[in-house]
Each structure stands twice: as C-alpha cells, then as structure tokens.
Amino acid sequence: MNLEQISTFLTVYQSGSYKKAAELLYLPQPTVSHRINQLEKELGKSLLIRGKGKVRLTEEGKAFLPYARRILGTLKEGQEAVERVGEGLKGKLSIGCNNSFAAYILPDVMESFSKDYPHVSIKVYTYASSELVRLMKNQHFQLGITRYTSNDSNLTYRPVLSEKAMLFVSPEHRFAKRKSVTLEEILQEPILTYPKETQYRNMIDVTLNQFNLTYQAKLETNNLQLIKHFLKRNAGVFLSGSAYMLQEINDKELVQLEIEDNPFPLSQVFVTYRENELHSLDYLFIKHFEDRINWKPQTSAALAAFHKTGAS
Template identity: 35%
Template sequence: MKFDLIDLRTFLAVADLGSFRAASEALHLSQSALSRRIDKLEAALGVQLLLRTTRKVELTTVGRGFVPRARNVLNELENALVGIQEVSDRLSGLVSIACVPSAVAYFLPGVVRTFHERYPRIRIRIIDESSSQVLTAVARGEADFGLTYIGVNDADIEFTPLLEEPFVVAVRRDHPLAKQKTVDWADLSAYEYISLAQGSGNRFLIDQALAHGKVRPRHFCEVQHVPALVSMVEAGLGVGVVPRLAMPGAEHASLVSLQLCNPQVTRSLGLIHRRAKELNPVVKLFYDLLVSSAHTR
C-alpha cells in the first residue's frame, strides 16, 4: 500500500470537521489537492471511506471503523518522534577528533553543524594538526579518532578510507588561468607559484607525483598548512595546488578550483582509530555522520 501520513491527516480532518472546505482551510490545502489525497488513500486501501454529495460528506461504515485506527497510527508516530527528540536532548558528552587542517575549512563545518543541531548537549573538540600529529593524537588517546589522508603502518591503528580526493589549482576569479577548465603543471610555471613546505604530508604527495616528470614550477613563497596557502591565493599573491576539499564551492566570490592534469595528484582521505578501543556511543554518532557525509560528496 502506498500512501503518506499526510493522507491520514487529511482523512481525519475531513472526518472530524465533516466538510472538505473546512478541512482544506485547516490544512492549508486546496480542495482539489485534498480530494486527491482522499482518493489516493481510498485507492491504496481498496475501500471507500467517505460518501460525498453536493451538500455534505459522510463516513462510510468502513470509514467510521478506520477513524480510530488512523488516529492511533498518528498518535504512535508522534509519541515516537517525541521520544527520539527527548533522547537527543538528553545525550551529552565530548567528541574529540584530530583532523588535518585542509579538511577543516569546507568539509568538517557542515558535519559539525548537523551534529550540533541533532545533539546540542554533546561538545565537540577539534584538534587541527598535521597528518603526523593527527596520528600521534589518536595513538595517545588524545583524540577519539582522526580524519587524515596518509595510511598508517601501525598495527594498532585502523585506517578506513572515505573518499579519493584530487588536488586542484587554486586561483582567483580574476586570474588569467581562471578561464581554463583544466590546467597542466607546465602552465603554472608562467605564474607566481605558492608551495606547501617540505615536510608536510601534502607536499610529499605532490613531490611523489612529480618525481619522474620534467616540469616542476618554481615557488617564490612556501607555507606549512593548506589553509594558509588558500588565503595567500585569495589575497592575489599567486596560484597554488591544494586538495579539493580545502577549496570553497563554485559560488565563492573570489576563488576558483581548476582541474589539474599531467600528472593528476590525488590523496585518500579517511578515518583512523585505535583497533583495541571501541568507539563509545556518543563518539560513534559523530563518526557515522562523518562517514555518511563523505559518501554524499
């Protein structure tokens, strides 16, 4: 049977008020829309619930018997929703997540916002550090789990990949490269280039990808963390290569992400946690939301 809860509400409104007109006003539906709702419910149940005449609406025998059942269904649903809301309101605790800075700017805030709306009493602590420090925080128990991009060889740490993320070219909208859909590494040599510093995990991935190539743009400035590089680009100091999640969406006023080719560079972003320690229920709520959010991107 295919019908919606609003179909039940519509039927009960007509049954209680004895009028399509009164029910349509109470539900803020047009009479034609209300009539379609009733027709849909009757078709789904395979019975006639209402007798319609030009002057009045009456319940059939089946309709009179269905009224208390429909009301019970709605009451049970409302009680269940209230119960869920009460559980959400009562949940409290602390979730500590260690996260690489490049995933904080435009990926993590949406997850934090949704989680806080659902569980307002649970506090969230974000440790935004380099990939090596994220691993250390998780291994030492300073963070419940970590969001990072370099797989680990530690037998005590489990890495769960979330998504494969490409590196992109970050430019201002008024930059000459912004007109191109794709950019080769060779194209970057003609412009002021800002690089990530030696020793950072993202720089390591870029150097690996360029190891066997002849083209390597020469930088005039280098920074330690990706958000700083994005800020330098936004200030008009040059162009840079960063992970896609570190960049704002297409609606941003001044920044554009361009596809990078020859060679492409990617990283595997994922979650790490200690194998021997099971996530507590409050932490698991945030962990699962993070996983589901990543899969929808």
C-alpha cells in the same frame, strides 16, 4: 563469503600473524587458516602473504581491506542503532585533525551534528598529520581525521573522501576562463604551496620528480588562509583538493581547473580510530561525518568517480 571470514581476515592483518589472530579469536589456528582460504577461494585472489615477520597484504588484499572494514563497521553501526532506540544520546567526544581541516571542513560537520545531538560535548585538538598518529596511539583523543595512513596495526583507517588534485586561481588569472591546463603550463606560474616538511608537498614533489619536472615556489606556508589570501589577489596558483576550497568556489572568489593528464594520486581523507575501543558515539559521529562530507556536489562527484575507477 560471510562475516566470520571477513572478521578473521581483518584480525589476521591487524595482529600480523595467524597465530596471534587465533589467540585473539579463541580459535584453533587451522580454523583461522580455513576461513582465510575459503574467503580467498570465493574472491578468486590471494589476500595475504605469509613469510618471515608479519603477514602482509597482497595488492588484492589492499584493495579489499577498506571494504572489509566498511562491512563490519556498518554491521556494528546497525547494532548500535538498535541499542540507541528510545535513548537520548549523551556523552563526550574528542577529535584530532589538522588546522586546515578544523578551519574549513569540520565546522559544518560539527554544527549539523550538534543540532541532531545537542547533549553531546565535543573537544577538537589540532596537530600536524604526523603528530596525529602518535597522539592517537597514546589515546590522546578518540577519533583522528587525517589525509594519511600509517602501518600501525592498532589503528584502523576508514576512508570517507577521495578527490583528485585541481588547480586553483584567481578569477583575474589568465587561466580563469579555461576548463583545464597542462602541468607544464602550471609550473611556469608562481606556485603557492605548503612547506617541504608536509606530506602533501612531498606528494607533489615526488610526483613531479618522476617526470623530471621542477618549479620555483613563490610562497611556502602551512597556513591555508594565507595561501587563499594571495590566491585571491592573483599572486600565484595553488594545487589542492576541492574540499578545502568549496566556500571560495561557491562565492566565485576562486576558480578551479582540471589538470590535463593529471599525474597526482588521489587525495584522501580518513577517520582513524582504535578498533577495540570504538563506542556507539564514535560510530555515530563517523557516519554523520561521512554523510555530510559527501553530501556536497563537488566532493560527492569526486568520491563517486574514485569508486568507479577503483572497481574497474
């Protein structure tokens, strides 16, 4: 396995065909096919499916994709780091994310980044996750931070965090002294949740529908601060990843509990960008963001668990 094979694999996937990849790489199409064949031979699995329309990933290809991106991304980061030696970093950076991320996770990342690179100015735009993808396509900002991906071949999604859904309750709640609760017990409680049009709420509803389980939402809002307000007053329970709730957990204002036989898919955070337009400053922020968000004990443990299960 070598970098040429990995780069060719990503180009075929992003362009959607071997022919377009050959044009982009200025290579004969047989050379592109040979590189993919050699990569698949070394991995012992097929990665791409050729057929009518765009080339598609096999399940093994989907598993390999984020690691291939990470390998090339790390290499480019190293190249950029060498170029930056002895230079004072200056520039402008524009970032798009949702309101909750901007309120509860991004401030810590931006504060530490600004201390290390005081001459870099940052603009932050907040939109719904679905709108972020559209604006990224239109080059409204350089980097997007989102919990969801799209099938747009022009955008690259780099996973920076993965965590399981937890239950959050007030310290006065009847579950607060326990370590875990069942899904059936949770659904008997007043549920605080996001509105139905949000993707996170849709993930919860789709999962519960698979088990023929229903619930009655007591409060629906896309304002996480409002949800936290009622949580602290023991007005209901809330399903979420830990990243948005770290401050309240550390201050003992809320309690998090494991969900027994947890059926919910892992909640992920991605940095999205346009591969061909990524510059040294973008790479630097992504790396800083990745290191910072995984530095916290709760989030780093979740990420480590994800990689462990994903590798098995």
